[in-house]
Amino acid sequence: MKPIAERVLCTLADIPDGNSKGFPAAPGAFTGLFAVRRGRHVWVYVNSCPHIGVPLDPVPDRFLDTRKQNILCSTHGARFRIEDGFCTSGPCYGEVLERVPARIDEHDNVLVPEDAGL
Template sequence: MHFLCRPEQLSEGQSRGFSVDDLGIFAVRRAGTVYLYRNYCPHRGIPLNWEPDAFLDSSASLIACGRHGALFLIESGECVAGPCEGEQLTALGCREDSQGIWLID
């Protein structure tokens, strides 16, 4: 397991990027649950964010690719709009406890 951050460092409706062993990943908290994905757009194979920790659309209800406008469901990583519609982000194992948010490998 790899420690990512303390629970209070990822607020409801926010996203945050991390690098673990040169792998770009990001976490999103929605309805109290943390979702963890590889920071890799299936359309072009590039990072999703255009600014640090900016992985959500303006309503914070979808994950957004800042480069091509693809939109993904937070709960599943499925692309619902954009050039990679029907494809999915790579979900990663995640655990949260009182000490932190963890990447499970």
């Protein structure tokens, strides 16, 4: 099996522990990505609400509710679990955010598939 081509999204230190960070869309792409960090675990998703496709963040890097327990869509108030992107409340209840496989390498780089967000 051919290995998956990866690219560096950022370093672990670029995402404050317990917070989130957005990444702009690649040239020619419509939506960017965002990541949520808890310790050494990082979840990466496409920055698009499954309800109507709008970006989730009202201001750069603000993807979490005030308690930093859920991902929040600023447009409709939908709440998503950080661990799997499942919508627990709001107009897209039961739907999920598009997850992007991510891993942290030995240099603390957050890696995603090369074509993530395209």
